[in-house]
Amino acid sequence: MSSGWFLAVSALVFGIGAIGVLTRRNPLLVLVSLELMLNAGNLALITFARMHGSAEGHIFAMIVMVVAAAEVAIGLGIVVALYRNRVAVDVDELRELRG
Amino acid sequence: MDEILFFLFGPLAVLAALGAVVLRNPFYAVLSLVLHLLALSMLFLLLYAQFVAVVQVMVYVGAVMVLYVFVNAYVGGTTNADGSVNTPQGGNGPSLRLLSYGIAALLAVTVGIAVLGTGLQAIDDQSSSIEAGFGSPTEIGELLLTRFLLPFEGASFLLLVAAVGAVVLARRRGGVLPGEERMISASELLAPTGTGSMREGVGAINPNPGARSVALGASSGSRASSGPSVSTTDDPASRGERPDDRRREREDDAPNDAPPRQDAPPSDVRTPSVDPDRPADPATPGIDPPTPAPSDEVPPASSSPEDGRDDEDAR
Numbered sequence: 001m002s003s004g005w006f007l008a009v010s011a012l013v014f015g016i017g018a019i020g021v022l023t024r025r026n027p028l029l030v031l032v033s034l035e036l037m038l039n040a041g042n043l044a045l046i047t048f049a050r051m052h053g054s055a056e057g058h059i060f061a062m063i064v065m066v067v068a069a070a071e072v073a074i075g076l077g078i079v080v081a082l083y084r085n086r087v088a089v090d091v092d093e094l095r096e097l098r099g
Numbered sequence: 100m101d102e103i104l105f106f107l108f109g110p111l112a113v114l115a116a117l118g119a120v121v122l123r124n125p126f127y128a129v130l131s132l133v134l135h136l137l138a139l140s141m142l143f144l145l146l147y148a149q150f151v152a153v154v155q156v157m158v159y160v161g162a163v164m165v166l167y168v169f170v171n172a173y174v175g176g177t178t179n180a181d182g183s184v185n186t187p188q189g190g191n192g193p194s195l196r197l198l199s200y201g202i203a204a205l206l207a208v209t210v211g212i213a214v215l216g217t218g219l220q221a222i223d224d225q226s227s228s229i230e231a232g233f234g235s236p237t238e239i240g241e242l243l244l245t246r247f248l249l250p251f252e253g254a255s256f257l258l259l260v261a262a263v264g265a266v267v268l269a270r271r272r273g274g275v276l277p278g279e280e281r282m283i284s285a286s287e288l289l290a291p292t293g294t295g296s297m298r299e300g301v302g303a304i305n306p307n308p309g310a311r312s313v314a315l316g317a318s319s320g321s322r323a324s325s326g327p328s329v330s331t332t333d334d335p336a337s338r339g340e341r342p343d344d345r346r347r348e349r350e351d352d353a354p355n356d357a358p359p360r361q362d363a364p365p366s367d368v369r370t371p372s373v374d375p376d377r378p379a380d381p382a383t384p385g386i387d388p389p390t391p392a393p394s395d396e397v398p399p400a401s402s403s404p405e406d407g408r409d410d411e412d413a414r
Binding site for chain 1: 105109112113116117119120125128129132135136139142143145146147148150151154155158159162163166167170171173174196199200202203204206207208210211228229230233234238239242243246247250254257258260261262264265266267268269
């Protein structure tokens with residue numbers, strides 16, 4: 001199995017995630033698209049780890065998972081806080097960072 | 100076999116990713132993302148990354164996606180009811196949208212070239228041979244605790260910061276409302292009410308005040324004609340250690356703001372003609388004691404046999 005196929009899948013998923021981040025307006029769906037991009041990066045990392053025969057790429061992928069989990073926790077906390085404050089849950093309407 | 104599995108799950112991953120982006124309903128988008136993550140874990144397995152595949156399924160599909168679904172259920176109602184949130188609106192909507200598609204396509208081409216094009220010479224079709232324990236938890240753990248110890252600790256610290264930050268973000272802003280402030284004594288913290296302790300079994304603590312005293316009052320009321328001896332044999336088991344316990348419970352209740360839970364005052368001198376439970380319970384003003392107890396207001400489950408008999412008598 002050539003590594004190029006896995007990398008092609010990774011690039012496609014990354015592009016799809018980028019489309020989602022740029023076009024979606026619901027912050028929840030923006031977070032979902034960010035997950036897609038992070039997972040595409042994970043797939044590329046693991047493919048390269050397989051290619052070079054060393055498990056360090058796995059470590060990188062797991063660190064990326066940790067970062068993704070932290071991002072999800074904070075992002076969903078922000079979404080819930082927006083919902084509580086009755087602000088429009090729309091990334092185009094959110095221009096202020098004042099609490 | 101590898102090819103079959105790859106061409107089964109690779110396109111599935113791409114299609115599920117597309118669905119996660121395209122679908123309008125946020126809930127379906129999240130479910131599509133779950134499908135994408137499962138397909139991706141299969142691809143990880145094909146790349147001999149067993150541990151990462153299992154972590155992907157457990158952490159992502161098991162934990163992170165549950166978080167997504169919960170927040171979706173919490174927030175998603177308004178965003179769907181609006182209807183205007185997901186659809187583009189405003190004057191510069193369509194042009195910006197086209198521009199964003201163009202940017203995303205350009206990004207995909209760039210990433211594709213960077214990943215595939217220039218590195219094509221470096222990618223050899225036959226991957227390097229791997230040893231037996233490749234990607235096993237042993238190897239991952241050894242790497243995490245020796246060479247990548249500092250990133251490992253940094254990741255744990257990052258998770259701690261994220262957890263604290265999420266709690267700070269999601270907490271209620273207004274603080275404690277005036278009626279909500281409540282002091283909790285230490286003994287209540289050790290043995291909260293409603294946990295089925297021994298004191299509850301003998302009736303010293305009543306999780307729903309009013310139920311027991313109403314039942315007792317009803318039973319003694321219906322039994323008033325049968326003589327006072329019955330009402331004294333009525334409750335020796337629960338009365339035996341009651342005054343002591345009740346006094347202790349009162350001391351616990353003393354700092355509380357909650358309505359006082361006195362199903363009966365500690366009556367040291369009891370005449371059999373006077374119903375000891377009669378002056379009880381200002382907490383349930385609407386219920387008249389002699390009325391038979393409603394069927395749903397039964398004493399707590401672990402009640403003494405006398406209580407069970409009382410209930411049957413009351414009904």
